Amino acid sequence: MVTQQLARRVPLIGHESVLPETSNYLMSDGQHMTTGQTCPSNFVWLTGVNGPPSSLLQSVTRAHYRRMERKQLQNGRAGLRALASGGGSMCLEQTVSGDETPYPYEMIEESAEFLLSRTKLRPKIGVICGSGLGPLAEQLEDRDIFPYETIPNFPVSTVAGHAGRMVIGTLDGVPVMCMQGRFHSYEGYPLWKCAMPVRVMKLMGVDQLLVTNAAGGINREFNIGDIMIIKDHINMQGFAGDSPLRGRNDERYGPRFPAMNNAYDKTLRQKTLELVKDLGLQDVVREGVYVMLGGPTYETVAELNLLRVVGVDAVGMSTVPEVVVARHCGMRVFAFSLITNMCIVEYDTEAKASHTEVIETATMRQKDLQKLARLIIKIMSEDGYVAGDE
Numbered sequence: 228m229v230t231q232q233l234a235r236r237v238p239l240i241g242h243e244s245v246l247p248e249t250s251n252y253l254m255s256d257g258q259h260m261t262t263g264q265t266c267p268s269n270f271v272w273l274t275g276v277n278g279p280p281s282s283l284l285q286s287v288t289r290a291h292y293r294r295m296e297r298k299q300l301q302n303g304r305a306g307l308r309a310l311a312s313g314g315g316s317m318c319l320e321q322t323v324s325g326d327e328t329p330y331p332y333e334m335i336e337e338s339a340e341f342l343l344s345r346t347k348l349r350p351k352i353g354v355i356c357g358s359g360l361g362p363l364a365e366q367l368e369d370r371d372i373f374p375y376e377t378i379p380n381f382p383v384s385t386v387a388g389h390a391g392r393m394v395i396g397t398l399d400g401v402p403v404m405c406m407q408g409r410f411h412s413y414e415g416y417p418l419w420k421c422a423m424p425v426r427v428m429k430l431m432g433v434d435q436l437l438v439t440n441a442a443g444g445i446n447r448e449f450n451i452g453d454i455m456i457i458k459d460h461i462n463m464q465g466f467a468g469d470s471p472l473r474g475r476n477d478e479r480y481g482p483r484f485p486a487m488n489n490a491y492d493k494t495l496r497q498k499t500l501e502l503v504k505d506l507g508l509q510d511v512v513r514e515g516v517y518v519m520l521g522g523p524t525y526e527t528v529a530e531l532n533l534l535r536v537v538g539v540d541a542v543g544m545s546t547v548p549e550v551v552v553a554r555h556c557g558m559r560v561f562a563f564s565l566i567t568n569m570c571i572v573e574y575d576t577e578a579k580a581s582h583t584e585v586i587e588t589a590t591m592r593q594k595d596l597q598k599l600a601r602l603i604i605k606i607m608s609e610d611g612y613v614a615g616d617e
């Protein structure tokens with residue numbers, strides 16, 4: 228049975244998010260929690276309760292299920308697990324097993340309202356930072372920072388190089404919201420969940436999205452450290468019948484059958500290509516086709532040979548679900564890949580792809596990537612795009 232942590236807080240009678248006095252517990256994820264600390268959102272803390280955990284759990288679970296049903300999560304079997312009890316308090320972990328259905332509009336609204344009520348900024352531009360590219364978010368000024376585990380309904384990042392927080396701030400005076408870390412299907416998340424922050428951005432007023440990623444270079448003319456502006460993608464998981472839009476369509480976001488031929492905005496690509504000269508990046512900026520594979524394995528030689536034949540320039544394990552969801556809800560999209568490694572296409576070599584190399588290249592290219600991101604955000608803000616403008 229697959230058990231996923233359900234990263235949302237369900238209000239319960241007597242529930243406290245800050246641990247009561249004189250508590251000191253080892254949680255199931257290995258964290259040590261003591262007095263005054265805030266519970267992660269998938270834990271609930273009950274105070275003023277007495278009795279054996281099993282009987283307390285029974286009465287709490289009934290109330291919990293009623294709320295889960297209201298939130299239409301009935302496809303996943305919700306549960307609560309007692310982690311620790313004693314001294315009149317008890318800690319429970321919320322779990323859900325089986326397939327979950329995409330969050331209803333109201334849950335996305337809940338996340339958006341949470342963020343809007345805690346920042347004065349009203350960003351119209353969103354940024355998603357790829358592996359090792361999170362320091363982009365450090366460039367923002369007047370930052371409001373929200374670790375993912377504190378945002379209702381948000382998944383949590385589990386990959387090295389993905390800090391796992393939403394940073395809202397200004398860049399050269401332009402308000403932006405920046406995901407410092409993203410979600411991948413290989414982490415166990417369904418595609419709709421990988422992309423759900425894009426809908427949260429949309430409901431907060433974002434209408435332009437800059438997506439970045441680390442990718443392996445397949446095009447033999449590329450070099451490590453090059454930056455590939457994505458002009459198109461191949462949705463390999465879509466070929467296999469999976470999509471972040473799979474399931475009932477909510478027309479409030481967009482149509483049942485969205486077009487994807489102009490996914491990567493032509494004007495933004497052209498303007499960026501013209502202006503990278505001013506940054507001295509003209510020799511490292513390319514354009515090309517990105518493919519997302521499910522990962523977490525890097526590719527075999529035969530797979531890479533296949534991808535080259537079908538016109539792929541760079542391969543990664545992200546971006547496509549986010550772009551599909553963004554385009555579905557009418558956002559304008561610009562995306563680039565940092566070529567962190569060249570894919571190994573020879574047999575019988577000791578060389579192999581590694582996430583360490585990915586992070587090292589990203590770290591080495593930080594300054595230029597930040598310059599490029601600044602440029603793109605400037606172009607986006609000066610253009611003043613409004614969703615539906617095309």
Ligand SMILES: O=P(O)(O)O[C@H]1O[C@H](CO)[C@@H](O)[C@H]1O
Pocket residue numbers: 356357358359386409411439440441442522543544545546581582585
């Ligand atoms: O696409 P991002 O998140 O930048 O990361 C890429 O790098 C990781 C593999 O090294 C994978 O997560 C792949 O998708």
Ligand SMILES: Nc1nc2[nH]cnc2c(=O)[nH]1
Pocket residue numbers: 441442443444520522524525526542543544567568569570580585
């Ligand atoms: N699939 C895949 N993802 C990557 N992310 C960074 N490098 C690579 C790569 O070579 N292959």
